[in-house]
Amino acid sequence: MIVLAIVPSVSVLAVTARAAAFGFTHGLFTTLGIVFADILFILVAVYGLALLAGMMGDQFRLVQYIGAAYLIWLGISLWRADAQARAADSVGLSSWSSSFLSGLLITLGDQKAILFYLGFFPAFIDLSTMTPLDTLIIVLIAILGVGGAKLVYAYLADRASALFRNSRALHGINILAACIMITVGAALLLKTWQWL
Numbered sequence: 001m002i003v004l005a006i007v008p009s010v011s012v013l014a015v016t017a018r019a020a021a022f023g024f025t026h027g028l029f030t031t032l033g034i035v036f037a038d039i040l041f042i043l044v045a046v047y048g049l050a051l052l053a054g055m056m057g058d059q060f061r062l063v064q065y066i067g068a069a070y071l072i073w074l075g076i077s078l079w080r081a082d083a084q085a086r087a088a089d090s091v092g093l094s095s096w097s098s099s100f101l102s103g104l105l106i107t108l109g110d111q112k113a114i115l116f117y118l119g120f121f122p123a124f125i126d127l128s129t130m131t132p133l134d135t136l137i138i139v140l141i142a143i144l145g146v147g148g149a150k151l152v153y154a155y156l157a158d159r160a161s162a163l164f165r166n167s168r169a170l171h172g173i174n175i176l177a178a179c180i181m182i183t184v185g186a187a188l189l190l191k192t193w194q195w196l
Helices: 002-006 010-022 024-046 050-056 058-080 084-088 093-108 111-124 132-162 167-194
Strands: none
Touching: 002 132, 010 024, 010 093, 010 132, 010 167, 024 093, 024 111, 024 132, 058 093, 058 167, 093 167
């Protein structure tokens, strides 16, 4: 899980973009969204609801479309944001929720995460013998492995952005982060269309 979490991916880009643009706390909330979605996938896999995800079929694509649209909207908002907001370090609670939602939606719409959790567990773990304690251990491993790796990225992105304290540099960081968010959203849309 740690190796897969460290490999550069859509979720890594989301964490670093949010942390670079708004600070470590936003990288933390994005990470919490990612980990929460991973826990949902673990619970779905462990308790035999994989069939439900398969039965959702096209309805599950709706989650992917919503996630992609939300990321594009966040990117556009970030592009238009005032560069002074980061310097003042005053971003409200609604931005924390948007960071959490971006991490959650990215992971819920990520086919690799779905295949990993719904394909990996049944292949290597006997789900019929799983106990609640076994499930808790797997969840804790996911929290530490995935969450820890993403937090390292958030910390590094925040430290890198701290080097730039003038509004011109901050505006450039905002535009870079916005481009990443929009690109990730567009990539999710393209992936979803390819599955049609």
